[in-house]
Amino acid sequence: MEQLLKRSEVAEENKWNVEDLVGGQKAWDQTYAELQQEVKKMAEFEGKLDNAKSVKECFALEDDISLKTERLYVYAHLHHDEDTANPTYQALSQKAKKMSVQIGEALSFVTPEILSLPDDKLDAFIADPELAAYKFTLTEMKREKAHILTKNEEALLAQVGNLSQAPQTIFGMLNNADIKFPKIKNEEGKEVELTHGNYIQFLESSNREVRERAFKAVYATYAKQKNTIAATLNANVNKNMFYSNVRKYPSVLEMSLYGDNIPKEVYSNLIDTIHESLPLLHRYMNLRKKLLGVDELHMYDLFAPLVDEYKMDITYDEAKKTVSEGLKPLGQDYLKSLQEGYDNKWIDVYENENKRTGAYSWGAYGTHPFVLLNHKDNLNSMFTLAHEMGHALHSYYSDNTLPYRDAQYTIFLAEVASTTNEALLMDYLLKKSTDPKEKMYLLTYYADQFRTTVFRQTMFAEFEKLIHERAEQGEALTPQALSEIYYDLNVKYHGKGMAVDKDIEMEWARIPHFYNSFYVYKYATGFSAATSFSKQILEEGQPAVDRYLGFLKSGGSDYSINILKKAGVDMSSPQPIREAMSVFENVIEQLEQLTK
Template structure:
């Protein structure tokens, strides 16, 4: 069954993504005068102007149409059992795969629609219920189809080779090749059944951490810029660190990590248990290490991971120079960890309406050619986007959709620079999905998470290049440069540091070392010393930051942010320097979906992530931005 991920965005201070999807019918253009809620008022969902809402009728005309398709999937699931015991016959395998694709496609449509209706107003009980109904059917579908791979893989190697070369199964050759590649790590039927039964137990470390982190941890009150006592929360923490008042930043920083410090034994045990779980599965499934197990699904070699770390190590002098410049611009005797998000430009604000954001995004994406711009405009005109916040609406931003219908984008747009970058980011995801779905058959259209952030970040890179070239105000230019430099810092350097922390901790555990909270803190503190350099006072408090990173429970995942950002930066450099040949390669990448391994798709498009070169190209861009900032700072 195809996985239909929610492609999300919004980088938090922790480095997590709030972020995890084809032509529209009709051409309803936004009116020039639109009604919006006053700044201090949030509209109810029923009051949202139609031109600011997405057109979910393109997925299902109404609830009756959804109910009809739901029933059709339920009926189709009754037909699946007839194939059990018959998946040695090419004709039966072909028919089974066809039924699997049909169920999966319709399940995807039901699931996506139900959840997007729920996200419009999460308090609305009708769509809470519809979302739950879709989730239950998704589980039921997964269970019904789960026998397919194990049954085919129970065949001998000779029988599998014959299936690979059978004329009836040529369309499914890649599917069968993937199954065979995975075969060496598939256990006996009894062992697989046992592992399936302990699946819920394996989620315990993540579940416990989530409950502790999101529900049970209570943070003290701290003073805001007005001197008022305000309760510190995860959501408010970033706002405090962006304060112009240094005492506000310092107090929030110390209060945050003191709270985690008081719970270090519990959280340390939880993280150590998660690492132990990973090592258990790696050993049972006969992988050389937990890291290699995590990379195997995307067919990524270990060298891709280690190349990233090694190349960033070589580039750390650039990061240290940026810290030196931050210290100079902030005019402080010592640069502390709580100064990393402090604004570097005095009282500079960019007010950008949604209409202005759309026009600027369009102008910035002209290097990608008219065909790309036509799809972008189609999305703007035909209500792919749900624009503004309303009561009960899901927060953050994402791109999502179902095969056969155009993608959708959820925003909570504010009239600022960050929201404009979010718009181009999400439309990058959306157009990637549009072109993949338009070009590829359903089974091969979904791109991997390894590729997901490339298209979105490429759009951001072109927008930043456009704005920097257009800017004549030194303050604006410094504001933009700071914004982009911090994207590099948080998405490339910081995520690589996280990736290195995961690598070190798993290797220590695999060698039999005990991962006490003190040991975890020492590893993390030493990495901060290495990454930030001599111009940064690495405050002792930061040693507890490992305790608040949720992605450490989705192990060896964060490196994909750094590789995706590097690949996108390499693409943008090629497009701006080479023009049409690079654009053609890039559009070929967008159309490839999941038709080949991620590394091969990127390589054909001109970015070889098996080498350090794309990361070095990204570091060249970082160096150029740094030099521009240094000139402005003189």
């Protein structure tokens, strides 16, 4: 294992330039002092937001404060992530966090005060040319009004906030700290303690007995805690029902979709269209069985490598070039912006001592985005670069096109641009590959993305829908009921050609996303929208590229569904999911050809 570099030893060209955000520590302190003064000014508007002039001035000051806060916050956290052990930036990021909370509190009167106005007054604000820049903000406020309670009730609900964290906190403690898995024998026959971290590695083992041992050990451990975890999940469902009743929503699902203004059909369409596409997943399962050379395909065979690891040594410079080549269909303007990111220190490339793990894209309005990588010279890292630059350029285009209020896109849209980049890169690699082994490796990598991101996440989404519906009808969610629902879904999704092991009925107990309810469907819709975009771009060329760039420039200036629809992807219809499935079918066909 080579020694990791200290942060001070990392070459300048491989570091991002965080100073682009604020201009250094001195400027940070100065802006911090300015903010303290501006926040005091904010209080002067309290009780006066009943006319267009006051609202306009208040919003303008609120924007100025929010933007400065964002820059200071991001600056402190990016520096902290470069070296999490650096005490200067530990302190600065804590200071930024405190400041952010304090400012949030100081601005919190604005929305309730405007919402306490009668509807005709709100309508007059929405129509007022003086407030044209804030039309979408005001329209959103009015839409939320139906579910906002009186001042005292809202204050009471805010206090319940801490209690409502309990199910997630308890599950997190149980799952991350208290649950202990047994030791199992690894490939060399050595006893090794099973952990969350190495469980997937064991499932990816080419030794089938090791996979089976890990699988059975994990679910036997969860089965011992099934009553406690079922009670915790139940508490979370009850919490959701409490909020949806109090805020007068027809159901928990509709409450969860309301924030992004997503129609209920988007959720049900996803599930229905995936049901109609299950024969494709079953076909892929049969192919998996054939490639693994097993009589029966078991649940613990789903992550097993189908082909020998195809070593692709891809340096960072090669990764950048290949990503640019793969994204050529998006046109010169996009490539120019991508190159700007490469050349102007947006990216922090390699791992160093105490650097935050993983990868992300982040930033603040009015400056370029920043991308954190921990690049290794492999295929995965190249896809990560394409993915994170997709996020970065989405923000870059939105920020450069729109005013501050409208630039921030929703989580529903967040994964679309990043995954579109991955789909285009994959298409490019597959077309240029001449080595059957390499092609096989790429195709199985892609097929598994469809399996895990579209099918698996939709199955999770369906499980959440079913358990909430049962609870809303007054049924009890016992451990047996949860396991039965979950097992039946696995049988339905994986098909008759597969041995669906009984142990899998406990998998619901280890999925942390179930405590962030009705979130996982966004992975599946995002992946489907991105696959649909890439298909249109590759088949239609310029008209599709223009629509797509329009999407990137739309930020959060309209509702997510409308933004996608204008760009040619209508998520309220089954079409984009069907388009994604036709790409999946093509991947399976190519795999079948190669295995004849």
